Amino acid sequence: MIEVEGLVFRYPNGFEALRGVDLRIGDGEFVAIMGENGAGKTTLVKHFNGLLKPTLGRVLIDGVDTRDASVAELARSVGLVFQNPDRQLFSETVREEVAFALRNFGFSEEIVSKRVERILGMLDLSEYADTSPFLLSGGERKRVALASVLVWDPKHVILDEPTIGQDHLQKERLRDFIMQINDQGKTVVIVTHDVEFVAEAKPRVVLMSKGEIVGDGRAEEVLSDRDLVDRASLIRPQISELADSLSDKGLPRGLIDAYSARSAILRLLRERHVPELP
């Protein structure tokens, strides 16, 4: 369980990045934190593994106040994958990179190698095991960073902008992967701008703007709320805009992805015996 109570965070230069955040994320939840550039999303999740400590208020991870634990201790249960993979990659090969944390945690070489090969396979990285991470594309480096955290099997996984630099197919795989680890009981928190990705994955959406939480609810509710979405500098999913423009024709509001829209449209057309439909 991740509990955030009255969290205020001020950077040394005086900028108040978080201005009183209350948030509770239960074990096994799948949550997307969304909002404009500079809304405080990354600052918030850096509190989850103790990289930042509250100026005011507190953050509890499974009941432990992050001020009473080291980052190393918190990291065992909270895995944070940074937005920019180059901030966390440093090894000579992908395999070494992914094995690093496990070795640090003192696992035997046998377990290290087994786990590393498994996670590389899951993230479609096996062919690059002996390659330097710096020779890979941005999207691939991003997956290496993800692998190097997931490999130690943290209970809560935090992904900062996981879809950046990923093409359409990789995003689909990433979504399946996130769903899979979430089904296995892991808490997954993603920080993202990617409205269409969220519209298809449909997590709980926490919307932030200017250091505060301004919306919290099901993706279908939050992402189809024009005013809320606008306030957080997002743009509604295309399908939501489409559904809105045709609500007078009976298309339900709250549609946010193409697959549900397809069924809703076919149903409407059949009801009206539209001749174009065979």
Added chain:
Amino acid sequence: MPQIKAEGFSFTYSGSKSPSVRDLDLAIERGEFVLLTGPSGCGKTTFCRCLNGLIPNFYPGHLEGRFEVCGMDIARAKTYELAKLVGHVFQNPENQLFSLSVEREVAFGPENLGLPREEIRERVEWAMELVGISDLRDRAPYELSGGQQQKVAIASVLAMRPEVLVLDEPTSFLDPKSAKSILETIAKLNEELGMTVILVEHRLDLASRLADRVLIMNEGRLVLDGEPRRIFGKAAHLLGVGLPKVTLLFQMLREDGLDVGIPITVEEASAILRGLLD
């Protein structure tokens, strides 16, 4: 005469077994707005590196055929000559920013061109104004959010007044509203200044309505080339291209037997459906 011209062009990076771009035949005229997309590893970035001479000057390898930019053969042109003509904005702005203030950053390019002081001042103001960062002039780029940093990177390239603007996934770090405003800025540069734009994007929902022409690459080859509407009516989704969601929706409806055209914007999609439901 085309501004960018490739004839039977292939490029193989040193140490790589197969070409990253192969058998490329292509002509781009001055003032075109070209959207380049395709799955990761399809050769998009390699193509962009040819445009400013990073290939073969910085990335050595084996070249076949011809590749000309503004009448210069990239096999012989110097990077600094091409740098004046071709501005390059990278995916991750952190990789190209280094100054201690935004203003200094934007001034760096024109200073290096040896321009008179007044002209530098004028260009810096113009570029900052265009992308909307004049109020950030005294801030350090490293303090800014990802989206703001990308705007600085774009301004610093614009200040060089290039003839060709190459942007390699420039919006991936931006929230949707900033992304939209950046893309509209790019469209404006294209329209008003006649600047040729080569935009690499995975997210096509915002970009496809702005471009005159879409190029889709796959496994190093140019596989589709044409007007966006025509290209997206084809099987572009099979190539792992992230189609606009309304386009995807109508492709799915077509599979259901409803063949009513393939829209690329919400407005078009809405009008088609309204016509059927009225």
